[in-house]
Amino acid sequence: MDFSSAQKYLLSKNQAVQTFPQDPNVGVYKVCHKMFATLTSGVAFARINLKCDPDLALELRAQYDAVQPGYQMNKKHWNTVIFDGSISDEEIYEMIDHSYNLIVSNLLDHERERLLKNG
Structure with a gap:
């Protein structure tokens, strides 16, 4: 997964909007x-913060080194995923879908x- 692919997928979600409220390098969706x-x-590696069910968040952190407690977020409900190539694009898309669906x-x-x- 790379920054552009993630950005495109995030913006493909129904009525998703992107803003840059504090930093031009950090898009908020x-x-x-x-x-x-x-x-x-x-x-060095693009990263994404995603909302996550607390139990699933712990499972994903145990499964992948590139999934960490949410950087500058509530660590119980958010994960940070680092795009270092160790997680398949499909798995990251599923994490994005999960986050979006939790909010909806x-x-x-x-x-x-x-x-x-x-929609």
Whole structure:
């Protein structure tokens, strides 16, 4: 996985938007004003922060050295994935999907209905 592939996939999610609120090297990805990812460039390996079910977060950290507790995030609910080539693109896409779906499932009913209707 590389920065461009991750960015393209994040923006392909239904109504995903990208902003750079604090740093031009850190994109923040939201759906309905709720963050589901950050993507960082300008470092040795690009990295992504993704929301994750706490039990799955621990499993992924045990399985992959490139999955770490969320950098500058709530470490129980967020993982940082480093794009060092040790994790397949398909697995990273699944992690992105999981993060996005967690956020969508916790939206207010009217927000989720509007999102699904426009998807």
